[in-house]
Amino acid sequence: MNLYATLALSLALSMDAFAVSVCKGATLFNPSLREAIRTGFIFGIIEAITPIIGWGLGLLASQYVIKWNHWIAFGLLFILGIQMIYQSYHRAKNNNKPPLIHYHNSFTLITTAIATSLDAMAIGVSLAFLQINIIHTAMTIGLMTMIMATLGILLGRYIGPLLGKTAEMIGGVTLIMIGFSIIYQHI
DSSP states (O other): OOHHHHHHHHHHHHHHHHHHHHHHHHTSSSOOHHHHHHHHHHHHHHHHHHHHHHHHHHHHHHHHHHHHHHHHHHHHHHHHHHHHHHHHHHHHHTTOOOOOOSSOOHHHHHHHHHHHHHHHHHHHHHHTTSOOOHHHHHHHHHHHHHHHHHHHHHHHHHHHHHHGGGHHHHHHHHHHHHHHHHHHHHO
């Protein structure tokens, strides 16, 4: 794979992380650059590791990984989306304002990053059949995802105040839609 193909692949794989990060940034109260970089780092590291895992699995048992990865990603994104919608609905019903949180806990970010990076694992499976430098490719994917997730949090910072109370609801719906799009691509 040449440099342009690797960059295009990296950009395509980072789009889910970008969309989720915009939603995450919109639900935060004035997220700092530090929080944006932290989120980008978590998403980037996980997105860099998953194609390597997929590559290794591709060498061992590709048919099993490809068969189930989209369902796992859908399940994780669906659960996270429902949780966000429920919290938003519960707050609206009780006329509560969303809490002013300045950062997301690491577990939530890691779970979300895993859910959005399972497509990178599937790509890693297919890369096992090509003669490429998996470390170079994985690092490029991770770096692109880190940049896009960081930008997503910062963009969400400005979108959040415009959306107000509905930011969390929209974020949950977006996660579910990303999950359904993953299923749709594999049907």
